[in-house]
Amino acid sequence: DAKTTQPNSMESNEEEPVHLPCNHSTISGTDYIHWYRQLPSQGPEYVIHGLTSNVNNRMASLAIAEDRKSSTLILHRATLRDAAVYYCILRASLLIQGAQKLVFGQGTRLTINP
């Protein structure tokens, strides 16, 4: 499984943008970049995913480097409820059954200061 590298922790202030980096230098051409987050006492929840182009949804934006070896999750205006562990994960797009699993790393613990 291709690996990702994220900082262990980051801190930001409420109502400011947050940029969460992820390195995935061994990504293959068929891997999607997925982001999940885990709020305290809850299971992980899906945030966003992309392949090559930048992506936006109501929760966040995903900026993918041109060589796809890194990506950045962007929270445009952080709130206290965004405090969570954020996971960057590579997922194969191939329709091989084993490829459907997700391998979670340690993630980045994001703290939001009021």
Next chain:
Amino acid sequence: DVKVTQSSRYLVKRTGEKVFLECVQDMDHENMFWYRQDPGLGLRLIYFSYDVKMKEKGDIPEGYSVSREKKERFSLILESASTNQTSMYLCASSRLRSPLHFGNGTRLTVT
């Protein structure tokens, strides 16, 4: 909204007991997964299933088995619980190529 329901939020069992953790999803998803989460180790995949009666080992299957008799239900079985299986257990489901939806977890304590 997709709902993944785990039967218990908290469970306390004794060493040697047979333990069943149940997970039900209501969106006709093909894939279902069982993870455990421990401090410092993150989420680790125990087993997953991509169809009824089909199962695949994840990264840490030892001491566990699974059952998927119906598409909506995926059970994790600890044949003889041990203290090192004290953990948070998370179930998830997904369609092919789609995001995973997680339940809120079962915190199992084995004494």
